[in-house]
Amino acid sequence: MAKSRKQYTEANRVAWDEAAPRHAAHNNAALFEAVKSPDYVSFEGEILATLRSVGIAGKDVIQLGCNNGRETLSLSNMGAARCVGVDASAEFLAHGRELLRIADAGERVELLQADIYEIPAGYDAAFDMVVITIGVISWMPDLKAFFEVVRRLLKPGGVMVMEEMHPVLLMYEAGRDGAESTPQYSYFGAQVWEETSGLDYYGGESYASLPNYSFMHRLDQILMAGLDCDLGLQSFIELDYDISNFCADLEHSRVKPPLGFVLVMKQQ
Numbered sequence: 001m002a003k004s005r006k007q008y009t010e011a012n013r014v015a016w017d018e019a020a021p022r023h024a025a026h027n028n029a030a031l032f033e034a035v036k037s038p039d040y041v042s043f044e045g046e047i048l049a050t051l052r053s054v055g056i057a058g059k060d061v062i063q064l065g066c067n068n069g070r071e072t073l074s075l076s077n078m079g080a081a082r083c084v085g086v087d088a089s090a091e092f093l094a095h096g097r098e099l100l101r102i103a104d105a106g107e108r109v110e111l112l113q114a115d116i117y118e119i120p121a122g123y124d125a126a127f128d129m130v131v132i133t134i135g136v137i138s139w140m141p142d143l144k145a146f147f148e149v150v151r152r153l154l155k156p157g158g159v160m161v162m163e164e165m166h167p168v169l170l171m172y173e174a175g176r177d178g179a180e181s182t183p184q185y186s187y188f189g190a191q192v193w194e195e196t197s198g199l200d201y202y203g204g205e206s207y208a209s210l211p212n213y214s215f216m217h218r219l220d221q222i223l224m225a226g227l228d229c230d231l232g233l234q235s236f237i238e239l240d241y242d243i244s245n246f247c248a249d250l251e252h253s254r255v256k257p258p259l260g261f262v263l264v265m266k267q268q
Helices: 005-034 045-054 070-077 090-102 143-153 167-171 219-228 248-252
Strands: 060-064 082-087 109-113 127-132 154-165 192-195 212-215 231-239 260-267
Touching: 005 090, 005 212, 045 154, 045 231, 045 260, 060 070, 060 143, 070 082, 070 090, 070 109, 082 090, 090 109, 127 143, 143 154, 143 219, 143 231, 154 167, 167 219, 219 231, 219 260
Parallel strands: 060 082, 060 127, 082 109, 127 154
Antiparallel strands: 154 260, 192 212, 231 260
């Protein structure tokens, strides 16, 4: 039975809170050491080139789905004037606040706990740039409403920069024990996946988790949702390298699907 948008996002919030300690066990020791450098930037590849091309310095920037804040800190280190990271998970944001303390960046980076669909109106039309990175879109049950949030956050002429896993990858099931990942699902199936095997993307450990829900959004639906919200297309690049650690073996496959994309859209 289909759930309401709020039921989906609340279930995902709880599941990500549950996963936070597992991610921390894999990542936080090295991350907390790395952020001591004032030059720390976690971005690489095409998204880094795009952010540099669009320009960060002196701009007011908000990141949607900031997780532990490492990318939000990176935006600040790249010269953003005001920098806000938004995430629903209080546990990941607690890790983020410790990260900011270690980096001595608590005064220049704000972390906001909120359902992305319910970001307070006080943030409307306040940002030159909205940044969205890997692993946000597939957790959004309502794509049009998501882009409406992007539009309302942007100042006139502001831009959205998105780096995401290519939705074609959601056709695939990851291979096991060295086997190649293979397509198992229709690209046009409009699937809603309910998972209870955990969210440990780093260690690959399965565990009996609270349910979480992800959604199949085709590429045309992503682009049209932005265009329908009066965001004009500025640039779009498909990527042939792994950015998500999902079916990563396909980067070296003889028959390689698109693995990611970087999208820039501008408030009209």
